[in-house]
Amino acid sequence: MSNPLHKVIHEAEQVILGKPHQIRLALTCLLARGHLLIEDLPGVGKTTLAHVLARTLGLQFQRIQFTSDMLPADILGVSVYQRDSTDFKFHPGPIFAQMILADEVNRATPKTQSALLEAMEEQQVTIEGTTHPLPVPFFVIATQNPSNQIGTFPLPESQLDRFLMRIQLGYPDAQAERGLLSGIDRREIVATLTPQMETAELLALQQQVRQIFVSPALLDYVQTILRHTRESAQYVHGLSPRAGLSLLGAARAWALLDGRKAVIPEDIQTVLPGVASHRLQSVLDAQKSDGDKLARELIEAVPIP
Template identity: 55%
Template structure:
């Protein structure tokens, strides 16, 4: 028997049109950031989480709100602050005197789309409250495991670590994010349209839910069926190996990073209407998936982005 997880799933015209319309709707809200919007949908289809890092006021939260409104799923937002406790995120067990037992009160993590806003303003203990949720889609409180809703998608935003009041995310937390995105300043035309246009909150309030849970499940099954050739797998493995040998890198990429890269490449191929992933997909995605996972030498001058590009340039495509 064939493995149902890898059996190709044919998408209907309705699914293709809904996916295209969903991206177009988000692009009408987040102006001039088509690449960031595309990559956010890649992460959504690949069952991964995204970390959006940039200066305040550049649209990180707007992008998260727009995606949540478009997929039409249950949405919760948590503003991470220095006094936020783990129980404020995952929930807490409270003793019920009448029933003479502890009752679990679920936290905001029990949702489909979670916006963890300014995640690096909370201390490491609170950040780590999301580790199990992001990796296993469950949380454990007082020895009892509680399953999270399906789908479960985390969009986290963070400010640059050199800004005051921030805590750097630990490597184990960073590894739970499929990719890290940067928005940057808008170009002149996009900024002019933003300044002259309607308030973003009003526009988000008027957004239509174009994808639901069943649609997303169908799209994710289709992603799993996108073909990745043996040569493409060899290319990904060569990138992983090079990352562990690259000058300036203390800790290279793990096999989990390679699996994430292949999964995202399949999702990007689906978005572009192909039934197979290409080396171009891998090259486009590699800096976004690798840069936050690479651990540089303490005396290395290069950033994670520069190291990822150096690794990519060192491995030719056969």
């Protein structure tokens, strides 16, 4: 059961050097039917990660480069008048693919951003009264530049909440960097990757995630974490119930990835920084960038019941 997943991970590790944890988290996000936000500097391999996942999982891949002059129709598609048949024909936009890489999503205007995010939430696109379902599975990897860069529209908190996880890639360590510099071009390797599983297999895995067992003791732990964020004066807001569901879903997917049938506290702790860091904000420091530190502090503050 875990073989194809491990193969995917193995393949990805060949391309993206020194980031096994991030690869697993991205895969977790996909298995938990969530969308992923990658926030980091340009050039650290965000796009490559998305490419690799799409190739190895055998998903249709579409990349949308967001720019400030982009309109919703550029993503969703347009209805065009057909002269010969004298009616309108819908030309689907780039969003009609199983895996979308929304590159530099914070370069687009809020109007365009929300078109993407609505489609993510609804799993469908409605244009001129007609609803067009999106393909299944539908997985968005959005990348975002750190918001202090020039010419960006940072995603508002309510939009951030639609991403199951936010991860950061960071610079590779010295050894990985050496491999990167000395090896052949990554894009060439990506082109040689072959799918490791069928779409049906992936859907079955997503179904299995839902059946991973969660014991009452573990629910106690999740609730203690949620309560702590709500009662502590350290955070601007506590975690929402949706965040709680996301946390549990991600932990289930991680457990599956780890080859277990039940969630253990470590699963929660592993996915917590990814799930909670973009949802928590410290009262002391308005900078959102220290979300990971907040999440680690949160883990240390809550005893496992």
